[in-house]
């Protein structure tokens with residue numbers, strides 16, 4: 528490799544100056560100075576969304592443990608905790624590392640962890656923060672305990688229940704009770720409660736259908752809690768729920784904490800569901816793109832594509848503009864169709880677009896530009912970006 532580099536340098540007659548890429552924005556910049564494509568967060572709306580969910584949870588005496596997989600950004604987690612969240616959830620062990628480094632001290636890995644490398648990392652984190660982890664299998668539990676012993680670390684454990692999602696989780700109360708007994712026998716792990724999350728019902732469009740589905744989930748959880756009660760098992764924590772079912776979860780009488788994540792941002796997929804009168808979340812997260820080509824009277828091309836936005840929940844929607852919609856998302860471009868020439872933006876126009884799904888969109892960016900009014904207030908690194916191990 529060194530030879531190759533040298534050969535290239537030798538073939539270059541003039542001295543090469545190292546070119547630094549300018550920052551995407553600087554605090555104090557006007558929004559028009561932000562480079563594109565970029566991810567921007569409207570702080571006034573974001574803070575309103577945080578307060579709305581926090582107040583909802585507190586009004587019902589339920590803890591809020593926001594899911595940090597939605598944003599992967601410690602600056603955001605710290606603000607959620609400052610408002611009253613008890614801690615955060617992460618979905619992967621490596622994802623938790625930047626949050627612990629930033630000072631978050633209570634993290635639920637809302638997932639099963641298998642493999643000695645991951646367990647060793649979890650043990651090291653557990654020496655610095657209160658770590659909780661899900662289990663649904665006796666072998667995995669034994670491996671978890673053994674690794675904690677090796678590192679002289681302690682973790683609390685939630686038994687994950689499959690309450691209809693058909694993903695991870697024990698299938699019967701008997702299995703759950705057997706795991707509780709095993710946890711009690713094993714060193715350096717302690718039983719904290721259960722996780723009961725049903726992702727499949729979060730985006731059900733109609734309020735009534737979502738409520739029915741949430742009620743069904745609650746009935747399933749109760750079967751487990753009744754079995755625990757009959758076996759004299761104290762289940763202190765019932766953790767689960769998401770943005771779509773939060774209003775039902777907090778009032779259910781079974782959840783002690785909710786794990787909502789997307790509420791802070793309100794992507795277009797979530798905005799499309801029926802929210803009734805109960806809650807009002809607004810879009811705080813936008814993609815910023817520049818119109819880089821206007822090849823026909825009704826077409827504009829923006830400089831952001833699949834490398835800047837997820838599209839599995841639909842193409843991003845153009846914000847604040849009538850008669851303009853996104854009809855195609857390519858690697859580096861999105862194609863916008865205007866209903867008339869009058870609606871087509873001019874070359875160089877900055878456009879805000881609402882991502883279809885916030886979680887994978889955050890994961891595509893190094894930082895989020897936090898704006899207030901017309902100015903940049905801060906640039907926050909998305910430190911857990913790409914940490915999926």
Ligand SMILES: Cc1ncc(COP(=O)(O)O)c(C=O)c1O
Pocket residue numbers: 594597616637724726729767768769770771786787788789790
């Ligand atoms: C285990 C778990 N809890 C909570 C959430 C948060 O859901 P939402 O972003 O819909 O609020 C998710 C999201 O996928 C999840 O997987």
